[in-house]
Structure formats: C-alpha cells, structure tokens
Amino acid sequence: MSYSDATVAAATEFGPQVRRVMLEKQSEIRIQVPQISALKLRVLHGKVEIFGSELPRNTWLTFPPLQQFAVFTWYGATFEIDGVTETDTISDETPMISYLNVHNSLQVQRHRVTSSTRDYDSSQGPRVIIVGDTDSGKSTLAKMLLSWAAKDGCKPTFVDLNIGQSSITIPGTIAATSVEMPVDPVEGLPLHKALVHYFGHNTATNNVRLYKYLVEELARELEEEFAINAESRRSGMVIDTMGWTSGLGYQLLLHAIRTFNASLVIVLGQETELVYDLNKAFKFKKNVQILNLERSSGVFSRFSDFRKMLRNISIQRYFSGATNNLTAYTKTAKFTDMQVYRIGALLEKSRSTEPLRITPVLIDKDLVNTVLAISYAKQPHHIISSIVAGFVYITDVDLGEERITYLSPSAAELPSKIFIMGTLTWHKT
Ligand SMILES: Nc1ncnc2c1ncn2[C@@H]1O[C@H](COP(=O)(O)OP(=O)(O)OP(=O)(O)O)[C@@H](O)[C@H]1O
Ligand SMILES: [Mg+2]
Numbered sequence: 001m002s003y004s005d006a007t008v009a010a011a012t013e014f015g016p017q018v019r020r021v022m023l024e025k026q027s028e029i030r031i032q033v034p035q036i037s038a039l040k041l042r043v044l045h046g047k048v049e050i051f052g053s054e055l056p057r058n059t060w061l062t063f064p065p066l067q068q069f070a071v072f073t074w075y076g077a078t079f080e081i082d083g084v085t086e087t088d089t090i091s092d093e094t095p096m097i098s099y100l101n102v103h104n105s106l107q108v109q110r111h112r113v114t115s116s117t118r119d120y121d122s123s124q125g126p127r128v129i130i131v132g133d134t135d136s137g138k139s140t141l142a143k144m145l146l147s148w149a150a151k152d153g154c155k156p157t158f159v160d161l162n163i164g165q166s167s168i169t170i171p172g173t174i175a176a177t178s179v180e181m182p183v184d185p186v187e188g189l190p191l192h193k194a195l196v197h198y199f200g201h202n203t204a205t206n207n208v209r210l211y212k213y214l215v216e217e218l219a220r221e222l223e224e225e226f227a228i229n230a231e232s233r234r235s236g237m238v239i240d241t242m243g244w245t246s247g248l249g250y251q252l253l254l255h256a257i258r259t260f261n262a263s264l265v266i267v268l269g270q271e272t273e274l275v276y277d278l279n280k281a282f283k284f285k286k287n288v289q290i291l292n293l294e295r296s297s298g299v300f301s302r303f304s305d306f307r308k309m310l311r312n313i314s315i316q317r318y319f320s321g322a323t324n325n326l327t328a329y330t331k332t333a334k335f336t337d338m339q340v341y342r343i344g345a346l347l348e349k350s351r352s353t354e355p356l357r358i359t360p361v362l363i364d365k366d367l368v369n370t371v372l373a374i375s376y377a378k379q380p381h382h383i384i385s386s387i388v389a390g391f392v393y394i395t396d397v398d399l400g401e402e403r404i405t406y407l408s409p410s411a412a413e414l415p416s417k418i419f420i421m422g423t424l425t426w427h428k429t
Pocket of ligand 2: 138139140162165240
C-alpha cells in the first residue's frame with residue numbers, strides 16, 4: 001500500500017470527533033492540524049514515534065494549530081485522534097529505514113570513540129550536517145537523529161544555522177543546545193541551556209559577514225565545551241542548515257561544513273548537482289563523507305506566506321508557550337535603562353575587511369513591534385561575540401515620558417541594558 005485515506009474507524013461511541021486509527025508496521029499517518037483548532041492524540045496499543053520521539057501510552061497529547069507531523073510505527077499501533085485535521089494521509093512509503101540505518105552507523109562511531117584511546121582527536125563523535133532544498137525534511141531528520149541518540153543514552157548537540165525557520169528559538173538566531181532527552185513532539189527542543197546568538201534577520205543576504213562570524217563564534221564556543229565535556233564530545237553534533245544550496249548559499253554551506261569540521265554531510269532529496277559539487281569539494285578530505293538520502297514524500301511544502309506565518313507563530317510560542325501555557329509580562333523601562341544597537345550595515349559588503357560596526361539606535365516610535373535581543377555583553381564592542389539572554393517585544397515608546405513598554409517572557413529584572421536590533425518584527429495576534 002502506498003497512499004490511502006487513513007484507516008480510520010469513525011467510532012460514534014467516542015463522540016463525534018474522536019476517531020480510532022490503526023497503523024500497519026512501518027507506516028505513518030501524516031497530519032496537518034488546522035489553523036482554527038488544536039488536535040489531541042492518544043496511543044492505545046503498540047509503539048508510535050513522532051520524528052523519532054516515542055509517545056507515551058494512554059495519555060492525551062495536544063498539538064497546536066498548523067503543526068504538521070507524522071505519527072510513525074515500526075511494528076503496528078492503534079491510537080485515537082480527537083478533533084478535526086486539515087489533512088491526514090496514511091503511507092507506508094517512507095525512507096525511515098534509511099534514516100535509522102544512519103543512526104545505527106552513528107551509534108557504532110560513538111561507541112568506537114568511547115572505547116578508543118584518550119587522545120583528543122580520536123575521542124570526537126560524529127558531526128553530521130544536513131543540507132538540501134527548503135522543505136526537504138532537514139529539520140525533521142535532525143530531530144530523528146537527535147531523539148534516537150538521546151534514547152540510546154547519548155547527549156548530541158543540536159546546531160541550528162537556519163535563521164529562516166529556526167527550531168531552537170525565534171527566527172534570526174544561530175544557536176546550539178545539548179539534547180539529553182528525545183525531542184518533545186509538542187514543546188520542541190530544550191531552550192534553557194541553549195547558546196543563542198542573535199543575527200536579527202531571517203535571510204543571510206542581509207549581512208553575510210555577520211552570519212559567517214556568528215557561525216564561527218558558535219563553533220568556537222562548542223569546541224570549548226567539547227574540550228571539557230567528554231560525553232558531549234563523544235556524542236557529536238547534528239547541524240541543521242538553510243535550504244539555500246546554490247551560489248552564495250552553497251558557499252555558506254561549505255563554510256559551515258569546514259567551520260564545524262563535519263564528518264558526515266547528508267544531502268536530502270534529488271540534488272545531483274549539489275552531491276557532485278560536494279564530492280568534488282571534499283575529494284581529498286578522507287574524513288568527510290557525503291551521503292545522499294531520499295526526501296520523504298510526507299514533508300509538507302510551505303509557501304512564503306505560510307513561512308512568514310510560521311515565523312510569527314515561533315515568536316508567539318517564545319512568549320506564550322507552544323500551547324499558550326506560559327505567561328508573558330508587560331513591563332516598562334526608562335530610556336536610560338535600554339541601550340539599543342545594530343550590528344553592521346544592512347547589506348554589509350561580504351568582502352569588506354573592516355570590523356563589523358556596532359551602531360547605537362535612537363529610541364523612538366520605530367522600535368514599536370520590533371523584537372530585540374538582550375545581550376550578555378558588558379560593553380557594546382562585545383555584542384558580536386556575546387550570546388543573548390532572551391528577547392523582548394516592544395509594544396510602545398512614550399517619547400514624552402521617555403518610557404518603553406515591552407513584553408518579556410520573565411517577570412525578573414532585565415539581565416542587561418544592552419539590546420540588539422535587527423529587522424525582525426512580530427505581528428502579535
Ligand atoms: N513524514 C512527514 N509527514 C508529515 N509531515 C512531515 C513529514 N516530514 C516532515 N514533515 C513536516 O513538513 C514540514 C517541513 O519539514 P522540515 O521542517 O523538516 O523541512 P526543512 O527541509 O527543514 O525545511 P526548511 O528548509 O524550511 O528549514 C514540517 O512542518 C515538518 O513537520
Ligand atoms: Mg528546517
């Protein structure tokens with residue numbers, strides 16, 4: 001069987017919206033939650049995974065509007081869905097076996113590392129970078145590899161270089177986090193211990209030099225962490241990238257592969273030219289392997305308006321939680337309590353050798369609706385190399401009273417006076 005309508009037993013005894021779904025072994029149901037309502041799901045029999053993370057049995061899980069996901073089973077399962085779906089399709093044509101094979105070979109490498117000598121280089125675990133077109137399933141495969149590794153007791157580091165559709169926190173960020181538990185299918189990746197740099201734009205072309213600088217900065221920070229943390233070092237990295245694979249986008253991929261010393265480049269989808277170019281570029285590098293894997297036909301294609309909406313939702317989730325379970329606080333600050341800076345010029349010349357300029361931003365009404373990062377920098381000239389503590393959203397600027405009103409995810413005092421502004425705005429709904 002390939003595509004079919006879901007094997008759904010519309011069972012009236014469960015109420016009009018509860019349906020029972022039976023999945024055969026190695027098949028999945030691909031679901032899109034509608035925009036207007038959430039969807040609940042409960043496993044009754046068997047084991048199911050959402051992108052590598054096993055769901056608990058007999059527990060209702062709530063998936064927020066617009067979430068797209070697949071519920072997959074290796075050996076067959078039955079579960080219930082409560083609510084309407086935008087789409088749901090069952091398929092047993094999935095590339096899951098090839099994805100699991102990659103995981104198994106990464107585990108072999110991780111185990112080899114533990115039992116090998118103590119010298120630094122041979123105690124490095126695999127560093128996987130996933131590349132491919134937009135909507136090829138890169139972030140999904142990254143979640144699977146991370147969740148399976150965490151389930152097997154490893155602590156891989158997830159590195160997110162995709163500033164357009166970020167997975168760790170809001171868009172416009174370059175970030176990394178250690179994954180110690182399978183990725184929560186509703187809440188996503190853990191944010192509390194993440195290293196987050198604020199690029200401030202959702203396209204790299206706005207400031208290619210800054211993008212490269214932040215990628216290098218993050219790689220340096222992770223090398224420092226790996227030098228003192230043998231467990232993270234052995235577990236390695238899974239690196240997610242932008243879906244921009246030609247021209248400058250390709251150069252940025254090469255830059256990321258080299259900067260993070262990737263050992264395995266996974267190319268998702270039918271990318272003959274990209275695979276050819278990468279093989280050529282790393283022909284003499286024995287320690288870099290290029291692997292082309294099939295794109296799942298379940299991956300949803302997201303048009304530019306939908307992507308924009310997802311960016312907005314991602315910011316909303318930062319302040320209010322995935323299921324509106326967090327409180328955001330409206331607070332005010334005096335103009336003198338906030339120093340706002342921009343990094344570099346818009347459309348910074350990528351070949352310029354001058355240091356990136358840090359420019360103070362005048363506090364005025366233009367700040368309204370912008371999202372600012374709170375930098376840990378003590379001095380403005382440390383902004384570029386400093387990670388950020390979090391974000392605030394500016395809701396009002398009162399020029400007469402010289403006060404700024406902002407939304408914060410925390411009731412605590414601001415950890416710093418130094419803020420970074422990019423081009424990221426939020427249209428709060
Ligand atoms: N097998 C599947 N069934 C249903 N939905 C899926 C499946 N695989 C991926 N998706 C969904 O398809 C969408 C796109 O997938 P994903 O985010 O992994 O692509 P991507 O290559 O990372 O895209 P981008 O280049 O924009 O970052 C996501 O919403 C994801 O949850
Ligand atoms: Mg992605």
